[in-house]
Amino acid sequence: MEKPHTRPLPRPLFLNLLQIQMPVGAITSILHRLTGVVLAAGVPLGMFLLWRSLGGEEGFAQVVELLHHRAFQAVVVLLVWALSHHVLAGVRHMLTDINIGSTLHKARRSAWAVNLTAAALALLALGVLP
Amino acid sequence: MTPHRRPGPTGLPAWLVQRTSAVYMLLFLVALLAFFGWHPLHSYAEWKRWVAHPAISLALALFFAALLAHMWVGLRDVLLDYARPAGLRRALLVLVALGLCTGAASMAWLLALQHV
Numbered sequence: 001m002e003k004p005h006t007r008p009l010p011r012p013l014f015l016n017l018l019q020i021q022m023p024v025g026a027i028t029s030i031l032h033r034l035t036g037v038v039l040a041a042g043v044p045l046g047m048f049l050l051w052r053s054l055g056g057e058e059g060f061a062q063v064v065e066l067l068h069h070r071a072f073q074a075v076v077v078l079l080v081w082a083l084s085h086h087v088l089a090g091v092r093h094m095l096t097d098i099n100i101g102s103t104l105h106k107a108r109r110s111a112w113a114v115n116l117t118a119a120a121l122a123l124l125a126l127g128v129l130p
Numbered sequence: 131m132t133p134h135r136r137p138g139p140t141g142l143p144a145w146l147v148q149r150t151s152a153v154y155m156l157l158f159l160v161a162l163l164a165f166f167g168w169h170p171l172h173s174y175a176e177w178k179r180w181v182a183h184p185a186i187s188l189a190l191a192l193f194f195a196a197l198l199a200h201m202w203v204g205l206r207d208v209l210l211d212y213a214r215p216a217g218l219r220r221a222l223l224v225l226v227a228l229g230l231c232t233g234a235a236s237m238a239w240l241l242a243l244q245h246v
Contacts, residue, residue, distance in 0.1 A: 036204045043201065047233060051240055053174075054181060060174040087159070090152050097149075 028111040032089040035082035042079045073129050081122035088114040148203045151196035158193050182244040194237040198230045 014020070022030075049066075052059040066072050092110050096102045101110050171177050180186055205226050213219035 033208065037208060040201050040205055043197065043233065044229075047236060051236070054178065054240065054244065057174045060177060087156060091156070094149060094152070 024108055024111040024115070028089055028092070028114050031085055031115065032093070035086040035089075038082040039079065039086055042075075042082070045075075068130050073126075076129065077122050077126050080125035081118055084121040085114065085118035088118055144203050147199050151200040154196045155193060155200065158189060158196075161189075178244070181241075187241050187244060191238070191241055194234065198234050202227070202230055 049063050053063040054060075067076070092101070092114055095110075096107070101107060171180065181190065206223065209219055209222050209226070213222050
């Protein structure tokens with residue numbers, strides 16, 4: 001018997017990010033990607049400052065002095081948050097690769113831990129800066 | 131579906147590059163934090179001497195190699211997911227690749243300068 005010819009229905013698409021209820025793991029996953037892009041944007045700045053700091057006494061002093069500027073401190077805190085989140089979420093990801101913490105309950109808990117610890121480390125950086 | 135070649139490593143190689151570079155960078159960052167926690171730097175001379183130490187220079191060179199490889203896999207994934215149409219995606223991939231090569235050359239030069 002020949003199967004009835006049916007056209008596949010278009011897949012439903014709903015992308016209102018304000019109405020989708022995302023589980024905490026999804027937020028951690030998206031932030032892992034976002035922080036990766038933020039860090040990538042910070043790399044040229046870091047390389048420029050490394051050049052400057054190794055280019056002579058004057059450049060070194062300038063880079064140290066920069067750390068006292070409010071605007072630059074804000075950038076540093078943002079980058080510390082991004083690095084903390086990216087590293088912690090990355091470690092979480094690799095642990096899941098070897099099947100550690102991959103049950104739903106544990107994965108939810110570790111996702112919360114990543115998001116909160118990264119924020120705490122950013123606050124710590126805020127306190128440590130001159 | 132027409133098969134098309136994706137730029138750079140995909141599948142298992144990309145997975146492996148992403149993880150080995152991540153583990154190396156993680157160890158490097160932990161070592162760096164521990165070291166500067168014990169021996170804070172106070173002057174330009176100390177900073178120069180530290181970077182020019184052969185073991186540190188080598189570790190830094192490996193760090194930048196890992197960083198740029200990691201960035202390539204990550205940024206390529208992001209562009210393949212979001213950049214449309216194909217022309218724009220290709221242009222952005224070329225731009226990122228050029229940027230990363232420039233970064234690699236720049237860091238290699240900077241490290242070489244510490245040893246002349």
